[in-house]
Amino acid sequence: xxxxxxxxxxxxxxxxxxxxxxxxxxxxxxxxxxxxxxxxxxxxxxxxxxxxxxxxxxxxxxxxxxxxxxxxxxxxxxxxxxxxxxxxxxxxxxxxxxxxxxxxxxxxxxxxxxxxxxxxxxxxxxxxxxxxxxxxxxxxxxxxxxxxxxxxxxxxxxxxxxxxxxxxxxxxxxxxxxxxxxxxxxxxxxxxxxxxxxxxxxxxxxxxxxxxxxxxxxxxxxxxxxxxxxxxxxxxxxxxxxxx
Amino acid sequence: xxxxxxxxxxxxxxxxxxxxxxxxxxxxxxxxxxxxxxxxxxxxxxxxxxxxxxxxxxxxxxxxxxxxxxxxxxxxxxxxxxxxxxxxxxxxxxxxxxxxxxxxxxxxxxxxxxxxxxxxxxxxxxxxxxxxxxxxxxxxxxxxxxxxxxxxxxxxxxxxxxxxxxxxxxxxxxxxxxxxxxxxxxxxxxxxxxxxxxxxxxxxxxxxxxxxxxxxxxxxxxxxxxxxxxxxxxxxxxxxxxxxxxxxxxxxxxxxxxxxxxxxxxxxxxxxxxxxxxxxxxxxxxxxxxxxxxxxxxxxxxxxxxxxxxxxxxxxxxxxxxxxxxxxxxxxxxxxxxxxxxxxxxxxxxxxxxxxxxxxxxxxxxxxxxxxxxxxxxxxxxxxxx
Ligand SMILES: Nc1ncnc2c1ncn2[C@@H]1O[C@H](COP(=O)(O)OP(=O)(O)OP(=O)(O)O)[C@@H](O)[C@H]1O
Ligand SMILES: [Mg+2]
Numbered sequence: 259x260x261x262x263x264x265x266x267x268x269x270x271x272x273x274x275x276x277x278x279x280x281x282x283x284x285x286x287x288x289x290x291x292x293x294x295x296x297x298x299x300x301x302x303x304x305x306x307x308x309x310x311x312x313x314x315x316x317x318x319x320x321x322x323x324x325x326x327x328x329x330x331x332x333x334x335x336x337x338x339x340x341x342x343x344x345x346x347x348x349x350x351x352x353x354x355x356x357x358x359x360x361x362x363x364x365x366x367x368x369x370x371x372x373x374x375x376x377x378x379x380x381x382x383x384x385x386x387x388x389x390x391x392x393x394x395x396x397x398x399x400x401x402x403x404x405x406x407x408x409x410x411x412x413x414x415x416x417x418x419x420x421x422x423x424x425x426x427x428x429x430x431x432x433x434x435x436x437x438x439x440x441x442x443x444x445x446x447x448x449x450x451x452x453x454x455x456x457x458x459x460x461x462x463x464x465x466x467x468x469x470x471x472x473x474x475x476x477x478x479x480x481x482x483x484x485x486x487x488x489x490x491x492x493x494x495x496x497x498x499x500x501x502x
Numbered sequence: 503x504x505x506x507x508x509x510x511x512x513x514x515x516x517x518x519x520x521x522x523x524x525x526x527x528x529x530x531x532x533x534x535x536x537x538x539x540x541x542x543x544x545x546x547x548x549x550x551x552x553x554x555x556x557x558x559x560x561x562x563x564x565x566x567x568x569x570x571x572x573x574x575x576x577x578x579x580x581x582x583x584x585x586x587x588x589x590x591x592x593x594x595x596x597x598x599x600x601x602x603x604x605x606x607x608x609x610x611x612x613x614x615x616x617x618x619x620x621x622x623x624x625x626x627x628x629x630x631x632x633x634x635x636x637x638x639x640x641x642x643x644x645x646x647x648x649x650x651x652x653x654x655x656x657x658x659x660x661x662x663x664x665x666x667x668x669x670x671x672x673x674x675x676x677x678x679x680x681x682x683x684x685x686x687x688x689x690x691x692x693x694x695x696x697x698x699x700x701x702x703x704x705x706x707x708x709x710x711x712x713x714x715x716x717x718x719x720x721x722x723x724x725x726x727x728x729x730x731x732x733x734x735x736x737x738x739x740x741x742x743x744x745x746x747x748x749x750x751x752x753x754x755x756x757x758x759x760x761x762x763x764x765x766x767x768x769x770x771x772x773x774x775x776x777x778x779x780x781x782x783x784x785x786x787x788x789x790x791x792x793x794x795x796x797x798x799x800x801x802x803x804x805x806x807x808x809x810x811x812x813x814x815x816x817x818x819x820x821x822x823x824x825x826x827x828x829x830x831x832x833x834x835x836x837x838x839x840x841x842x843x844x845x846x847x848x849x850x851x852x853x854x855x856x857x858x859x860x861x862x863x864x865x866x867x868x869x870x871x872x873x874x875x876x877x878x879x880x881x882x883x884x885x886x887x888x
Pocket of ligand 2 (some may be wrong): 302303304339421
């Protein structure tokens with residue numbers, strides 16, 4: 259029996275009146291590389307934000323390794339969906355990556371040489387070392403995405419949440435990112451990725467959750483990634499059967 | 503300079519610094535309007551505080567007024583959260599109401615209160631040195647200097663302690679929240695500092711100048727740097743420069759000090775907007791013009807490289823062959839000559855060795871995008887500054 263990394267019970271979330279997530283139950287085992295799939299507006303980002311305590315749910319609870327999120331912050335890293343930061347902010351790529359270390363520093367303490375070193379290592383890993391002193395809005399979309407990945411890597415977490423890390427990146431970057439994610443899984447980390455390209459789900463991931471306001475299904479890709487669940491999730495007839 | 507002149511400039515400068523710090527974060531958070539709202543809506547807080555204490559500099563009054571400032575923010579956010587109106591509309595709804603409550607309170611009690619709306623909005627810096635703070639018989643300076651000085655010290659301590667938290671929650675509130683730095687707490691902390699600064703400064707410089715001192719220096723600094731710390735420093739420098747130059751402008755024009763400082767802040771912004779080295783209007787125009795010339799130069803050199811026949815390379819025919827206006831071809835030919843890339847012999851243009859080499863290198867660079875080879879050309883050519 260493997261450990262459960264993330265457990266979501268009866269989660270219901272609303273922004274205004276109508277809930278955008280209804281009664282979600284979800285168990286994510288340790289060490290999986292999981293895709294969350296579902297159409298635009300399905301509540302994928304909302305689910306991640308509620309798990310991370312950024313949004314307050316109407317009902318339900320979330321635990322990370324059996325404890326509430328605010329006790330387990332240091333175990334979790336998060337790459338937000340791209341539009342969510344201010345790209346014109348006066349800061350450099352290195353500085354953004356350093357922000358990943360703020361969590362372990364806690365309030366008031368400031369980052370020093372040690373933090374800088376691990377930030378540089380992470381930049382190296384994502385192949386962005388040469389861009390360390392660039393202003394962030396002078397980076398291309400794919401480069402920005404790599405910076406965010408580096409920022410998550412310096413957090414050295416046990417569980418990684420990534421909201422559409424492949425959005426707008428080229429094939430080379432996509433492969434570079436997925437290789438890093440697979441490495442994380444090898445180190446028994448749990449990686450949860452919001453993903454839109456259904457074609458690549460079987461190739462990249464070993465676990466999948468179908469979401470559209472309600473949870474449709476969750477489990478190993480080889481068992482549940484099929485036309486039936488895709489149709490239930492996207493509401494149109496799917497004929498992209500899993501390739502063997 | 504008399505000592506009161508020095509004191510006035512000192513007060514103005516300290517106010518400028520105290521405003522520039524929260525102002526930088528307000529500008530980055532695109533919340534410039536909220537400082538305007540706070541500066542107006544603290545009026546009822548000030549009036550009620552004044553009724554209770556009968557002293558414009560009492561700490562109770564400052565606290566009450568700061569609370570009104572925070573109330574403004576809370577109300578704006580509450581209205582905004584209903585989703586019925588946008589933030590700017592919510593601001594427009596809240597502060598006139600609070601402000602007019604203050605105005606009515608003053609009007610109703612005008613007989614026994616020494617307080618008027620003009621004093622709150624415009625302040626009177628010129629009289630600030632005459633209101634002394636005396637403790638145990640010794641004069642420790644103008645009251646407003648002591649008050650705003652204490653607020654500044656507090657602001658600096660908070661800034662140093664929470665710099666990283668302010669940075670991360672301004673840049674990426676989602677990440678800040680997930681790391682346990684509550685953006686709400688930081689947001690209200692910043693709002694509290696902004697309110698307290700506004701209240702502390704209004705007596706000396708008036709609410710309008712407070713807004714100008716919070717927003718203009720930060721907006722100016724934003725044009726010049728890509729580093730948050732430097733932006734803070736520059737905002738402080740511009741604020742103080744505006745304060746002191748504004749004081750002297752007022753002195754020579756015999757005009758309102760607050761008005762002159764605001765004018766100078768505007769002038770400084772405008773100058774930087776025009777002359778900033780990379781984002782400034784003139785720099786951008788110059789760069790684009792230069793790049794266009796450089797592209798033409800390259801086209802011209804390539805043409806020479808590809809055509810050996812004399813009639814293609816004759817000065818008088820260049821226009822029809824490469825399709826330029828006369829003016830442009832003259833600049834380009836001059837630029838090429840200045841760089842020793844061409845020689846003109848009997849009206850026939852040919853590439854020099856240097857010109858040949860430059861052309862092949864440039865083509866290589868454009869195709870391969872490899873930086874190393876053209877390192878030395880970067881100083882002279884905008885095109886190659888990646
Ligand atoms: N801040 C907000 N206020 C109100 N409604 C919101 C807010 N954010 C999201 N929603 C709504 O909640 C629903 C779910 O949004 P969410 O961002 O979770 O979708 P998603 O599955 O991540 O979509 P996408 O694939 O487009 O990123 C959508 O209908 C959206 O309109
Ligand atoms: Mg989303």
